[in-house]
Structures are given as structure tokens and as C-alpha cells.
Amino acid sequence: MSDSVRHDPASSLLRNRNFLLFWSTQFVSLFATSYYMIVLPLWIYRATGSYLHVGAVATVGSVVFILFSIYAGVFVDRHDKRRILVASDLIRAVLVLPMLLVSSVDSIYIAYIAAAATGAATAFFVPSQNHLITAVAGSGGLRRANALLHFSYSATLVIGPIVGGLAVTGFGYQVSFFANALSFVIGALGSFLVTLPAEPPAPAGRRPSFLDDARAGFRFVIRDGVLRPVMISQAIVFIGSGANATLFVLHLRSIGPAGIGIYMSAQGAGMLVASTVLSLSDRGEKASVRAIAYCGLALGVTLALFAWLTPQHLVVGTATIFTFGIALTVYGVETRTALQAFSPKELLGRVTAVATLISRGGAAVSILMGSALAAAVQPKGAIICCGAMIFAGFILLLFGTRTPVAPEMRLSSAGS
Template sequence: MAIDDAPPITGTAAEPVAGSPAAERGSLLRNRSWQAFWVAETLAAVAEQSADIAYPLLVLSTTGSAAYAGAVGSAQLLATGVLSVVGGTLADRFDRRRMLMLCNSVRAVLLGAFCWMIAVGTVPIAVTFAVALLSAACFGITMPTQMALIKQLVRPSQLTEATAQNQIRWFGAITAGPPVGGWLFGLARALPFVSSAVAFVVSNLLLMLVKVPPAEKRAATSAGRGTMEGFRYLFRHPVLRPLMISITLSNMAFNTTGIFLAVIATAKDRGASDGFTGITLALAGAGGLLGSLVAGGVIRRTPPSLVFMVGYGIGPIAAMALAVVPGVAPLGVIIACVFVRGPIISALFLTYAAKLVPDDIQGRVLGAIVFTSMVASPIGVLAVGAIFETGGSFWVFVMVAVVAALGTLPTFTRGVRTLRPLDEITS
């Protein structure tokens, strides 16, 4: 389908119904349902990240195999991506809050049983894989579900602020979860899983306080057609399509696993200690948290087309700097600069998606977004390892620069260059 045939950049949904929780609140701080939802999902995200780092640590400690430990992480990434498509479809057909609570309950019971198995004896690696995959599957289902629920809890005029605040939750969990999980694992193998199970239970208690306005009944569709509708809408839209291409290529170049692997290998080649390498990675990761804190202000004050064009333009420049800069610590500073843009771009893109996509297919489109954004990341991770083995760090970062440069090209399309400000689009 030609670009001109894609859905227009307008919206038709009205303000929340009078008397609904979203309509009764004058600000996000006074919106109790939103704040309860945000805290609940923050706890769930930290719990997920804590457990995710503990699975490969458990495999490594019981088998001594780094290959098996890496396989756990790859399998989780794949399960999350695939199940996000299913989760998007379910989010358009069922109560979204109840879906989040169901997934939390499944993970709490699963991790509780897993803790008991660890306590009574050595856990077979197949069981660890199964628990990690099932937990990742629940995570994949919740990702588009919780993003779709945001639109039901806040006013259309608050979508940008709410989405930016959601980025703080996500990047804060990425920053805090792995260190917490690693520290707890060092105290006792079962502790990260126990704490995650408790966090999921508390998250459910908070979700019980969330009041969701009644949604219009969604049309029933066949399973195949309903699932693919999100992909069809996404790839026909003149704004969402090019931006999705940029996001996918950027994630391939700068996904956290791949770029951290490149830094670790480079640091080892340059004789840095494990402790210094860890500090470098923490410095790099802090960039994402900083970006999430300033995302709302940047989006309000900067033309959207400029955010996307400059944001993606930073990628190839930073990658070439990584290729030539000496030492180890500067790598962390440069990557932190790249990671700052992540939550800003994500918040802006997801706000446009929330405003442009009709609510009856919101979940499926978000599921397609999550899946598409993740699908190329394993390729990037594999490429980093293979190129480092044959050519060293210089050619790894050159590869990253080339992929990142390709990711900037879609931002020069007419649909992105002429983006209307968010406040001119009714959702």
C-alpha cells in the first residue's frame, strides 16, 4: 500500500467519560489509579529484572557453562518478543488490569515453587530453562498490556507526561534490578526469586486499587486476522512505519546486551579490572535513567521531528567515537550519551502511538511494536561476538556505526519531517 493510503495523523477518541477516574483527576499526582498502577508496575519490573539476572547466575554456578548461561538469556529474549504479539491481541479482547494481575500471580506461584526446589536440592538445568521461559512469556504478555492500559487511566492531554513517567519506571528497573538480583544471589541462591515472588504479590495488591473506566466492547475477530491487524496498521502508517524501522535498527546496534558485551570484551583487551569495567557499565546504564528523568521536558520544548532526527543522528557519531577513543572509562561516557536519548525517543514514539492508534487495536499495535523492536537484537548480539573474535573492537564499533547510520535514514521521510506537535493531535 502506498504511503498516501495510510491512516491519517488524526484521532477521534474523546476525553474520558465524566465521572471516570481519568476525568476526575486534575493532575497525574492526584490520579490515585495512575499512581497505584505506576508503583505496581515498577515493582513488577524490578522483580522481573532481578530474577532475569539470577537465572544465568544459577545456571553458571551449577553447571559452570557460560554457553548454557547465555542460552538462558537468549531464550528469554525470544520468548518475550513472541509472546508480546499474543499479549497485544489479548489486551484488545480482555480486561487489561486483570491480565496484569493474572500474569503477576502466575509468576509469583512459579517463583515460589522454584525457590522451594532450590532449597531442597540442586535444580536440573531443564527446570531452570522452563521457569525462565514461562516467566519471560508472562513478561511478554504484560508489556503491550500495561502500555495499552495507560491510555485508559489518564487524560489525552496527560499522555505525554504519563508515558515519560513510565520510562522512568522502565529504565529505573533496568538500572536497579540486575544489581539487586546479583547481590541477593550472592547472599543465597533462592533470595532473588523469593524477593521477586513477594514483589509480584505486592504489585497485585496495588493493582486492586486501580479503577479503570469501562471501555467500549471490542469487536470479536478471528485469531489470525486479529493478531496480524497490529502489524498491518503499524506498517501502513506514514509516521509509525519509518520510525519503527529506525527503532529496530537502533536496537540492533545499541541493545544493552550487545553493546555491554562489546565494552566488556574491549575492556578486557585493554587490561581493565573487573571492578573498573563494572563501574564503566554502571556509568553507561545511568544514561538511560537520566534520559527518562528529562524526557518529559525535552518533548514539551523540542519539535518532534528534531527529537527523532537528532536522537538517531547521535548513534553513528557515538559509534565512531567508540571505535577510536582510547581507554575504558570514556566508553561508558559515550554510551551514556547514547542511552540518554533512548527514553526520550521511546516516550515520544509511544505517545504518538497512543494518540494515533484506535483503542480497539491499541494492544495489537503495541504488541507488534514490542516484537518488531526486539526481533533484530539477537542478530546484533551475535554480530558483536563474531566480529570481535575476527577483527577486534574497532570493527565491532564500525559495524555498530553502519547499522546506526541506516537507522537515521527513515527520519528524513516526509511523514517524520512534517510531524505535527503532540498537542495538535486529538487522541
């Protein structure tokens, strides 16, 4: 990689053409997708009148994403990352439009096929995105780049559903589908226009088999003194909080949609504040497992306090969920930065795939566990139990890791 990219300090990231091009076009894509996630369930329910089909379509996409993640990680490590990004966005753009053909239960199979194919395409997009971020952000800008991407996610999470509702009301479903397809095309264009140096040719000789490459990724994660506790922390967070969306609604159902919206907006505001502060920070590239553990402790405490205080105490509950949003963002940025910086470039796709398996699998376990807890101790008790589990898990991680503070990140692996 050229020196102009490698040695860019974090303060110059916003003047980095490659990053700005990628970030801005992905912002557009995220924004459209965020309101599409409101439009699609409404469209499926309108066509079928079935909540089962609404949930099943979403589940199919997630399951296929998980099933393809390991293969996608190996494939991305072996091939041109930018081309994979462009192809996965264009494929997803095409897959949005067949959803318009779903008009009844008789045609619901189209939605399942499109959702499955979209999940597969997304499995290739995620590790490729991690590769591109490490390439365009440079040695001093990984944390800031991840913070800016998280800012985009937080902003679209707050604004996207509102825009989606207004779009459906004012323009109908069809416009929303075409807008989301166009947003993927814009994302693909941004990736295509990013200029990156040519990757070195693969070493001569027999290429390892797919299983050998996949095992190499798992072995590296298990043996690495920083990535291993980071992955454990992800399991703790996603198992403990993956069911939040459902449990929060059940817990707060007595105050109605408006009250629930206040709390969710407060969490989004906390995420926006944290991502903004992190994007402006220039404290250098250091990784700390201990700092990640402290964020996890904050997540556990604020989650349990939120359930305990709400809905009786609106102001304190709002402040608590605002703090939860801050801790969640800092945790997300720090873990993603650590995964990118401590993974050798040739293994980054596979390490990302392992993280995907842990996060998506943990969320699935959380939904099952949360439902069982809610049936036994009510949603409020279930959320408190999940918060306590996260807190206890990070106490063990904090005192059990042998590498509480890591020195400078392996920048040669992340950006060379």
C-alpha cells in the same frame, strides 16, 4: 473515559491516584526483577556448572516471548486489560518459586519450563501495560508517564544489580527468589486497585478470526504515516545496538570489571537525568518523527565515538556514554509515546506486538551480526560499525519519510 482522567494536564499526573498506584507498584516489581536477573544466572550456574545452560534458559524465555507476542496482542485487544495484567503478574510470581527446585543438571528442565512459561506470561503483560498507561495517564500525560516509567527502569538498572549481589551475600539465594515473587504480587495488587471505566461491549455479529485480527494490526502499521517510520527506527536501533552488552564487555575487558562498571554507571546516570527532565517537562503532546530521527543520529554518533575513545580517554569516554544514555532514554520515551498515541485503542495490543517482534528480533540479529563483526574487526571495530550503521539508517529515515513532523497526537485513539 471520565473527563477527570481525559483532561488531566501533564502537570497533574503526579496527583493522579491511578497512575501513582500503578507506577509505584511496578517500580517495586522492576526493582526486584532487576536484581533477580543477576541472581538467576548465578543460581543456574551453581546448580549445573554450565554456561550453556545459563544462556539457554534466558534464550528460551525470550524465544517464547516472541512466539506468543502476536497472539497476546490480539487477545489483549479483545479482553479486559486490567485482569490480564493482574493474571500475568500472579502467574510470574508463582513461576519464580520452582526455580528453587533446580539443584543439578538432572533438574534443569524445571528452569526451562519456568522460563518458557514466564516468557509467555510477559508477552501478555507488555501490551496490557501499554493499554493501561494510555487509560490512566490521560490526554496530556502520556510522555510524562512514559518518562516516569523509564526513570523507574533506569534507577533499577543502576541500583538493582548492586542490591542483588548484596542480597545473595547476606541472605542467600532463597530470599532473593521469594522477594521477586512477592514483588510480582505487589505489581498485581497495584493493577487490581486501579479504577478504570468499563469498556464498551464488543460489537454484535461474527468476530473476525485470529489471523484476520493479526493481519489488521500489521496492515495498520504498514500504512500509517507515523507508525511506519517509528517501527523502521526501532529496527535500526535494535539491530545496531542489541549486541552492546556483550560487545562493550569484550571491548573494555582490558580495564577490568571496575572500569567497565564506571562506564555502565555513566550510561545509567545519563538515562536517569534524561528521564527526570522528561518527567518534569510540560511541553504538550506532539509527535515528531524528525525528533526521533535526531535521537537516532545521536545514538549512532555517541556509540561510535565511545568505542573510538575508550579505554584510552576515561573522562571523554565517560561523557560520551553519558550522552548515549540520554539519547537512548529520549528515543525510548518518544517512540513509546508515539506508539501509544497513534494506535487506535482497539489495535494497541497488536501494534505493541509488532513493535515487540521488531525490537526482540532486531536484538537477536544484532547479537549474531556483532559476533561476526567482532571476529572480523575486533569488538572495537564492531561497535564503530554498528554506530555508523545506526547513523546511516537514521539519515535515510530523516530524509526519506514523508511525515517529518506530526501534529497533535490522536488523543481520541489513545485515551477514549
